[in-house]
Amino acid sequence: MSANISIDFITHTFKGQTDPTLNNIELKIxxxxxxxxxxxxxxxxSTLLHMLAGLLIPTEGCVRIHGxxxxxxxxxxxxxxxxxxxxxxxxxxxxxxxxxxxxGQKNPEKIDYLLDLVGLSEKAEEHVQSLSGGQxxxxxxxRSLATSPEVLLLDEPFSALDAFTRATLQDEVAxxxxxxxxxxxxxxxxIDEAVAMADRVLIMxxxxxxxxxxxxxxxxxxxxxxxxxxxxxxxxLMTKFDSLVGDVKPxxxxxxxxxxxxxDSKQQAA
Amino acid sequence: MSATPASLNMxxxxxxxxxxxxxxxxxxxxxxxxxIGIGVMLALWWLGGWAIASNPxxxxxxxxxxxPAFSRLLELTANxxxxxxxxxxxxxxxxxxxxxxxxxVPVGVAVGLYASVREISHVPFQFLRxxxxxxxxxxxxxxxxxxxxxxxxxxxxxxxxxxLFSTAQGVRRIDPLWFKVAKNLGADGLQMLRRIILPAIGQxxxxxxxxxxxxxxxxxxxxxxxxxxxxxxxxxxxxRDTLEYDTLAAMVVVIGVIGFFLDGICVKLIKKFSWHNxx
Ligand SMILES: Nc1ncnc2c1ncn2[C@@H]1O[C@H](COP(=O)(O)OP(=O)(O)OP(=O)(O)O)[C@@H](O)[C@H]1O
Ligand SMILES: [Mg+2]
Numbered sequence: 145m146s147a148n149i150s151i152d153f154i155t156h157t158f159k160g161q162t163d164p165t166l167n168n169i170e171l172k173i174x175x176x177x178x179x180x181x182x183x184x185x186x187x188x189x190s191t192l193l194h195m196l197a198g199l200l201i202p203t204e205g206c207v208r209i210h211g212x213x214x215x216x217x218x219x220x221x222x223x224x225x226x227x228x229x230x231x232x233x234x235x236x237x238x239x240x241x242x243x244x245x246x247x248g249q250k251n252p253e254k255i256d257y258l259l260d261l262v263g264l265s266e267k268a269e270e271h272v273q274s275l276s277g278g279q280x281x282x283x284x285x286x287r288s289l290a291t292s293p294e295v296l297l298l299d300e301p302f303s304a305l306d307a308f309t310r311a312t313l314q315d316e317v318a319x320x321x322x323x324x325x326x327x328x329x330x331x332x333x334x335i336d337e338a339v340a341m342a343d344r345v346l347i348m349x350x351x352x353x354x355x356x357x358x359x360x361x362x363x364x365x366x367x368x369x370x371x372x373x374x375x376x377x378x379x380x381l382m383t384k385f386d387s388l389v390g391d392v393k394p395x396x397x398x399x400x401x402x403x404x405x406x407x408d409s410k411q412q413a414a
Numbered sequence: 415m416s417a418t419p420a421s422l423n424m425x426x427x428x429x430x431x432x433x434x435x436x437x438x439x440x441x442x443x444x445x446x447x448x449x450i451g452i453g454v455m456l457a458l459w460w461l462g463g464w465a466i467a468s469n470p471x472x473x474x475x476x477x478x479x480x481x482p483a484f485s486r487l488l489e490l491t492a493n494x495x496x497x498x499x500x501x502x503x504x505x506x507x508x509x510x511x512x513x514x515x516x517x518x519v520p521v522g523v524a525v526g527l528y529a530s531v532r533e534i535s536h537v538p539f540q541f542l543r544x545x546x547x548x549x550x551x552x553x554x555x556x557x558x559x560x561x562x563x564x565x566x567x568x569x570x571x572x573x574x575x576x577x578l579f580s581t582a583q584g585v586r587r588i589d590p591l592w593f594k595v596a597k598n599l600g601a602d603g604l605q606m607l608r609r610i611i612l613p614a615i616g617q618x619x620x621x622x623x624x625x626x627x628x629x630x631x632x633x634x635x636x637x638x639x640x641x642x643x644x645x646x647x648x649x650x651x652x653x654r655d656t657l658e659y660d661t662l663a664a665m666v667v668v669i670g671v672i673g674f675f676l677d678g679i680c681v682k683l684i685k686k687f688s689w690h691n692x693x
Contacts, residue, residue, distance in 0.1 A: 219600040229591040232689040243599035
């Protein structure tokens, strides 16, 4: 079952800093929507996602899931990170089970189902260190799903993977979130990823972090990257992104080393 | 070790049968090298014994040499004296280490987890750590009603630091993401400790215990010079007083052998609790 998320005027200033990292962010995400959050490096995407997960409490404003204020992490809103960060002393099954173990539950059928869902039934008893990067990230995904979350939060979950594995996993996660009826928020540097996975793409500006625009992606799943509609949607998003946050002066880029991934994807598109 | 068998072995390996060369190499590594090491050690001991025996001033210590020591060792093993002397020492070591772990691991975890605890404890711990465990002797004797209590205290005081610091270091090396993920999956404090922290630092704890066993074993002998009338330290002291140098040397061998095996156990445990690159 999915949940609606409401972000109510979040402003966040990190300790020891004077300027806010996030400024007055207001956002409603209806239940079951897949949202992608794009913006330049350091604009505060991860910060915002951590707040949705209850791993960070904003200095002003609040996050509500299902109308309830998020004040601490919960297995009901689960976050997946760029690194799979599996526990190497547990095998694949034990890793996936962990959330249930914490809750004092046992549900072998569910774990079997999840293993099947992420295509790792054969690897259930294996050590996680013997898996490939893509397989490890699949285990992390299954682990996030084991506690039947209503919200799945993804922080650049596939950026460390090769292009083929990445595309496969993007499609799989998009399929699974639909199938399991989850609300999804994905943070990404990759415009293609946003177009491949999201119903709606939010564009964030930096200093301070604000949501400055959004773009609807109305394409059916699974999304075929070779189709003209896909390219058109990507083009449209890119144009919007450039007009909103793309006017970074070259000196600034050199100074901070920002926005490399976005520039890369721009070049690919050109 | 002529060139012929080696080349023969190589041919066998090439023909794809059992790899005699690799087998030979690993057997040589596993058995041959240690044998050389032991041989050199015995040779030096024998030379030392010979030098003592051939010097009129030290002649009376000649029993210190390997031959009398080993025949004495056989005798003492057969009549149970070796076990009689070792058992109390092992019990004291065990108890001392137990205290070191019971105190060192929780404190180490706290030091590793909390910067405030780390900063508060830094000066006191570094200060206390530098005090030779033997310097505690007079205090131990005053503070404990029994000699045994005092000895266990001295061992614990020596053994706690490696356990504590190794634990703390292990905790600090834990990937912060492991905490985040576990919290996100609903772990409470106790579950975090039991399912994440302790398994993550198991090998660090046992690496600390391995070092602790080393220092505890070193502290044991002088500590057993205190009041008690049992244990390996006492046996050595007693042998010296009664001028039985063969017994003295035999007990030194016993100490070395037991220490070696204790270390071996620790290495096994470190491996068992290690999760790095397991296949
Ligand atoms: N714990 C912290 N203390 C102080 N400043 C922080 C902290 N965490 C993040 N920041 C700052 O907040 C800003 C936003 O960081 P955040 O990690 O959310 O960016 P991001 O958009 O996810 O970047 P990236 O795309 O590189 O992951 C950055 O300028 C960062 O330096
Ligand atoms: Mg980030």
